[in-house]
Amino acid sequence: MSWNYRTPGIPEEYFITGNVPITKTEVRVISLSKLKLTEDLVVLDIGCGTGSVTVEMGLLCPNGLVYSIDSNEEAIELVNKNVERFQLNNVNIIKGEAPEALPTTAFDRIFIGGGSKNIVEIVDYVHKHLKTGGIVVANTILLESTYNLLKILSEKGFKDIECINVNISKAATVPGWMMKAQNPIYIISALK
Amino acid sequence: MSWNYRTPGIPEEYFITGNVPITKTEVRVISLSKLKLTEDLVVLDIGCGTGSVTVEMGLLCPNGLVYSIDSNEEAIELVNKNVERFQLNNVNIIKGEAPEALPTTAFDRIFIGGGSKNIVEIVDYVHKHLKTGGIVVANTILLESTYNLLKILSEKGFKDIECINVNISKAATVPGWMMKAQNPIYIISALK
Numbered sequence: 001m002s003w004n005y006r007t008p009g010i011p012e013e014y015f016i017t018g019n020v021p022i023t024k025t026e027v028r029v030i031s032l033s034k035l036k037l038t039e040d041l042v043v044l045d046i047g048c049g050t051g052s053v054t055v056e057m058g059l060l061c062p063n064g065l066v067y068s069i070d071s072n073e074e075a076i077e078l079v080n081k082n083v084e085r086f087q088l089n090n091v092n093i094i095k096g097e098a099p100e101a102l103p104t105t106a107f108d109r110i111f112i113g114g115g116s117k118n119i120v121e122i123v124d125y126v127h128k129h130l131k132t133g134g135i136v137v138a139n140t141i142l143l144e145s146t147y148n149l150l151k152i153l154s155e156k157g158f159k160d161i162e163c164i165n166v167n168i169s170k171a172a173t174v175p176g177w178m179m180k181a182q183n184p185i186y187i188i189s190a191l192k
Numbered sequence: 193m194s195w196n197y198r199t200p201g202i203p204e205e206y207f208i209t210g211n212v213p214i215t216k217t218e219v220r221v222i223s224l225s226k227l228k229l230t231e232d233l234v235v236l237d238i239g240c241g242t243g244s245v246t247v248e249m250g251l252l253c254p255n256g257l258v259y260s261i262d263s264n265e266e267a268i269e270l271v272n273k274n275v276e277r278f279q280l281n282n283v284n285i286i287k288g289e290a291p292e293a294l295p296t297t298a299f300d301r302i303f304i305g306g307g308s309k310n311i312v313e314i315v316d317y318v319h320k321h322l323k324t325g326g327i328v329v330a331n332t333i334l335l336e337s338t339y340n341l342l343k344i345l346s347e348k349g350f351k352d353i354e355c356i357n358v359n360i361s362k363a364a365t366v367p368g369w370m371m372k373a374q375n376p377i378y379i380i381s382a383l384k
Binding site for chain 1: 196197198199200217220221222224225226227228229230231232252253280339342354356357358359360361362363370371
């Protein structure tokens with residue numbers, strides 16, 4: 001499988017999926033745009049799930065490096081398969097809990113794929129390991145995670161904190177055009 | 193002004209704006225992703241308004257060519273200023289009504305920035321001038337435009353017709369985090 005377009009936005013059905021969340025295409029392209037990627041960045045995907053953001057980051061940063069972590073066995077299997085499927089050789093996959101299992105690398109960009117019980121420790125890690133001028137982007141679903149993350153980012157002194165809520169419906173032809181809703185997602189971004 | 197990122201998504205405030213619509217950043221990046229751009233494409237922006245999609249297309253297709261048309265005097269002024277602002281030299285700006293004033297060029301991609309009283313004639317033009325395998329993407333606001341466009345695209349035999357509805361809210365700090373809604377937009381895409 002290849003994606004030779006200049007624009008990100010790989011359809012979900014291009015990925016090998018399982019019982020692990022996948023970042024929906026439209027939310028993924030908005031999240032990637034907030035990350036402001038360039039070809040040679042060193043980036044981290046925390047809670048990579050199926051690996052759709054990891055794959056797009058790998059394609060967008062061909063001269064960079066992507067680190068991806070998930071604690072879930074099936075997620076690690078899927079992200080490995082999807083990285084192989086898109087023939088990427090710039091991805092390091094880590095099985096383990098964030099932040100304990102994360103490397104001491106300095107990152108240009110960090111993506112957090114969802115809320116976590118360790119969010120305080122994760123933001124501590126992000127604050128320590130994100131380079132000055134680096135960007136962190138997170139997707140959250142729960143109001144608890146959304147509010148906590150905004151609060152912690154503010155307290156830590158992150159700048160330009162932005163929070164958007166995205167509601168997408170997609171038409172299914174059944175036989176008329178019926179809009180089917182996806183769940184609302186928050187996309188939070190901030191600058192160190 | 194420059195945008196040296198690999199990911200599209202230029203913030204609205206980077207553009208010179210006036211009393212002419214501007215495609216909001218999040219809707220813009222989803223629309224661009226549906227266009228599946230590559231570096232050397234010949235693309236058309238019908239109803240270019242402020243020129244935000246034109247500018248992103250110009251940046252994403254550096255070895256290609258962008259044609260932009262609008263009938264509004266102020267739009268033409270703004271798109272000219274924004275194309276100059278981002279130092280693009282691959283954009284042809286046309287003042288006039290679509291489809292009459294459009295060139296007889298064959299296009300790889302066509303973006304329609306909004307509904308139009310000439311939508312039947314515009315889709316006729318798109319059908320004639322879009323290459324086989326080319327993609328058309330439209331943003332619509334009115335249900336009339338949305339439904340009409342879906343109907344005409346179906347009747348004309350376009351394939352893989354997709355319609356998504358996008359609702360974005362963005363937090364303003366006032367002093368709490370208050371989500372402020374943008375108007376819902378439909379993004380329609382189809383393959384010739």
